[in-house]
Amino acid sequence: MTVTEVSVGWVPVAAALLLVVAAAAASLDGALAARSAGQPLGGGLLTPVAETARLFGQRRRTTAAADLPLQRIGGAGLLTAALLMVAVVPFGRWTVADLTVGIVWFNAMDVLVWAAVWLAGWGPNSAHALVGGYRFLAQALSYELPLMFALTAPAVAADSLRLGDVVAAQSGLWFVVWMPVAFAVFCVAVAGFSVWGPLGAPIGATTAGGVLVEAAGVDRWLISAGRYALLTAGAAFGATAFLGGGHGPLLPAWLWLLVKTAGLLTVLVALRRRLPVVAPERFAAPAWLVALPLVLLQLLVVSVVVVVQA
């Protein structure tokens, strides 16, 4: 299966698709929240639409002596990073940008999130938002290095950094089967850069909303939508790099990717209901002492297999 680069005119379609899948994830989260509140699921499903209507009708809000340019750059940064991430993910036979360094590009975009969340926390000149920013950096220090090594594993196995090649290399066996540790670490890191679930401390209730504490109106929408978009982009990349991408029987390749992305996204959304938030300072020890050595070991195993097969 070869991957062809589509014309620039398709970029808005790709962006819209990302937002639609992200909205579906928000709907699912809303429905699960409604269920735990004992409310009808239908109302919960409408959550992203209702929340968008609410925030678009709300006044924008500034704080005293805010660093507005940086705050706005940070607020828009999450959604931007997510859009740039999916640009390299092949949607079946098509891709927006067939980069030879697709995996590195994805990694670079997730590092962009560091700056975005930190600036969104720094900008409002508010103690709680600033602490939220600190907490994100502390958390990012824990997940980023394991994530980088986890991303290396599929690249080594496919002998390429191009995502099309990574998909092609999985025609026989999905990478998740023989690199489960890398996949698990990757999923945790997706929650990390999406500020999601157990890794949601930077926007947690202990800091009154952290990075989000002063955000209202469209600024709040951008950050919230950006988080769901990052979660979706992460799931789409995970489906591509570990779950075989478009490979599968009967259905067309693009539909397989959509199904796998939706499946991974559903698991990530559902897990949030079951788990409390882990404080970044507690997360550091297992990340550095358990996850990092394990993922390096995984990389060693993958490298040995590749060498032996060659």
Add this chain to the structure above:
Amino acid sequence: MDLSPLAARRTAVLAVEVPGWSRTRCALEEHVRHRGWRLAGSPADADLLVVCGRPGARLTAAVDHVWSQLPGPRARAEVTTAVDVPAVLDRAATELADGAAQRRDAADRPADPEPGTTATGNGDMGDTDMDDDSDDGDMGDQDMGDMDHGDMDHGDMDHGDMDHGDMDMPMPAGIGLAGGGDDDQLTDPDALDLDVLHVPLGPVLPHWPAGLLLHTTLQGDLVVAARAEVLLPADDSPTDAPVHGTPAGRWDAVATLLALAGWDDAATRAARVRDALLAGGQPPEAERLARRIIRSRLLRWSLRGLGRLPEGDAHDRLRHWLEGTEQRRSTELTAVAELVTGLDLATARLVVASLDLDTADRVTVPVEAGS
């Protein structure tokens, strides 16, 4: 296209509990949930500001300041009994949906944010009197690190604390920059010598004891000094019985702690158990939920060792609430200030929630710890 009916489905309510009116706040939370609305995490997040009870002068001033921080469209209401909650919410929702009134409100508001006054650091102790000749314009009166956050306390100006009114310093929007060094700097265990900020926690803060105002001095996110006081209600007493000390009160404490621990699902279910108990029922799901919460390894790992008192840590107290085996004890405000000193802001919040303070039977004596 008018989006307001759609937006109203997700109305966010900032609840302010006045000491003594916990029953009213529980009723408010229940009705917010039944309408499919949600509780707001901060003033910026809120459409409605609902005060449960009759606040005293200083608490009123704090609520007024928080009101000025709601982005709008916005509505404000006060409710003093549990039975009045539905009617009050209906009125507030009508006000919120009244486009013309909202536009008038928006036109009357200043374009720029109002800088709040800040809580005092470890300054003098004698500022408990209601001293209202305070003067917003006088920079010399303001401490460093005014972050214009929702929890600013208007009534609490400290006239004695002049040591930061250094006029040589650049003061964007009339706010002193966060200071490094100075006589404020305390020994930091991480030796980072981060900026010193005076940040008041409360009295208007979700998942926080009613009326509690904790003046903290932060270095980075570390609380290096703290002073606690309780802002009093006005001189009438609530008609509803308090929930503290009842089984419902225990589930209320569980819901608060779990919400702070970020386990929204279990927190919502705990609040439902609480509301069922308040309605006089015996919720069958209580036992299963309690088992599920106690079994959670991640929660145990997050709470283990926090707020250690002679009888146990935060997780032990949570288990006692769930099993109904806790002993009623009264935590002094001094103990609160001491327990949070040296912790980071987020941990301090968890520790305060784990104490299940009953601020309704407390006098307003400031107590200090640290430094």
